[in-house]
Amino acid sequence: MxxxxxxxxxxxxxxxxxxxxxxxxxxxxxxxxxxxxxxxxxxxxxxxxTTAPAGKLFARLTPGDLVLVGARPGQGKTLMSLELAVEAMRSGSHAIFFTLEYTRQDMLDRFRAIGVDWLDFRDRFTFDCSDAISADHIVNALASAPRGTVAVIDYLQLLDQRRENPELMVQVRALKAFARDKGLILVFISQIDRSYDPATKPCPDIQDIRLPNPLDLTLFDKTCFLNNGEVRFQAAS
Incomplete structure (x- = not known):
């Protein structure tokens, strides 16, 4: 095509x-x-x-995985993450999209952008745009989620933006333990550092993740990076 x-x-x-x-x-x-x-x-x-990268990436995921999807603005990381959620729902699982960025209308627009009618999955999809999104909020929201549920978190760097939230490292460790215990797949959308230069490296990688606060990136099991139409995914460690 x-x-x-x-x-x-x-x-x-x-x-x-x-x-x-x-x-x-x-x-x-x-x-x-x-x-x-x-x-x-x-x-x-x-x-x-039929040849979308999201389908190929989803086939590599297993319950308990933490996945990092990173790109500079406008490169498609949100749509890729939503497509992963759709792949999960097509396979019979549930999906939930946690976002501190988008409104419900924004999310409906993004379903249209990937050519999907969200009504086809209304019994399997949940949208959460609470201002209180954090590890504790996510754990509570997913407490009764069935094994195999895919949860997208938009985005990684905002989790500890509120001063009352625990440090980012503490939150991601808690979410990793929770995901493994429940058999969930957590997909974290991530910013890329502004120092990344596509002229010297065609696609960003784990070293280009923007980290205003410390985080052990080996906590993630799989990564997916996008730039200028190129998609690369691999194990994180």
């Missing part, structure tokens, strides 16, 4: 078209899809999903 630009570029073009033309995002996405030779964006996304 050959597109005129990487999928995240096409999505960015659709957002710009939506703003400029003052049309709904789904209409803008359909216009971009038509330019690529598809009647609707959902058809383009469905065709792309």
């Amino acid at each position: 050959k597109l005129s630009a990487p999928i995240y570029h096409l999505k960015r073009q659709a957002k710009r078209l939506s703003r400029e033309e003052k049309i709904p995002l789904h209409e803008a996405l359909d216009r971009i899809a038509a330019r690529e030779g598809f009647n609707r964006w959902s058809l383009l996304a469905a065709k792309l999903s």
Whole structure:
């Protein structure tokens, strides 16, 4: 499948078209899809999903894994993480998206961007945008989650932003123990340090994670990094 630009570029073009033309995002996405030779964006996304990196990454995950998805802004790390959640739900599992960044409408827009109708998974998907998101909040929310549930945490560096929250290292260690005990998969979206230079390294790696506070990155089992349409995933240690 050959597109005129990487999928995240096409999505960015659709957002710009939506703003400029003052049309709904789904209409803008359909216009971009038509330019690529598809009647609707959902058809383009469905065709792309047969070779999507998210499916390949999900196949490598096992219950208890902590996964790190990192990229600079606008490179598709949120959509990749949401696609992992969708892969889990398609396999029969549940998913929950914890975010300190997005509204419910933002999340619906991102479902549209990956060509998925969230209503198809309304009994398996939960969206949590509480201001109180932290390790304790996540543990409480997932206390009764079935084994294999995928939880996306958006994003890693915000977990200890509130002074009353424990240190980041303490929170991630607690979440790792919890995930292994419950058989859950936790996907952490992560910022990349501004010092990362794509001119010298095509894709960021574990050394480029932005860490304003100390964190042992070997706590993560798998990593996925994105840049300019390239996706790389591997074991973290």
